[in-house]
Amino acid sequence: MKWRVNVLPKARREYLNAIAYLSDFYPSTPRNFQIAYEKVIRQLEDNPYSWSEYYDYPLYRRAIAGKYLVLYIVDDDAHEVQIHRLLRGSRNILYILHNEE
Numbered sequence: 001m002k003w004r005v006n007v008l009p010k011a012r013r014e015y016l017n018a019i020a021y022l023s024d025f026y027p028s029t030p031r032n033f034q035i036a037y038e039k040v041i042r043q044l045e046d047n048p049y050s051w052s053e054y055y056d057y058p059l060y061r062r063a064i065a066g067k068y069l070v071l072y073i074v075d076d077d078a079h080e081v082q083i084h085r086l087l088r089g090s091r092n093i094l095y096i097l098h099n100e101e
Helices: 009-022 029-046 093-098
Strands: 004-007 061-065 068-075 080-088
Touching (some): 004 029, 009 068, 009 080, 029 068, 029 080, 080 093
Antiparallel strands (some): 061 068, 068 080
């Protein structure tokens, strides 16, 4: 049985921002990221526990899509994966998570 993947609004905005940012580079860059992200979504639908907990912030599990971290929570009761954040791995992730609005 597939898991339901729910991309929360903040993560959806971060995805759109990533696509916009990557479009400033080679024409294929945003598409390559989109393919990597969609692959992560399919993996989460099949087995969200295939990715490990994010060691620096164990509230989340983390998947990797290109140079971005997909931070998510698994809700076993609802059989749902909630994608909370999509952040570029080179950023100060802990600072961002601890200083959220």
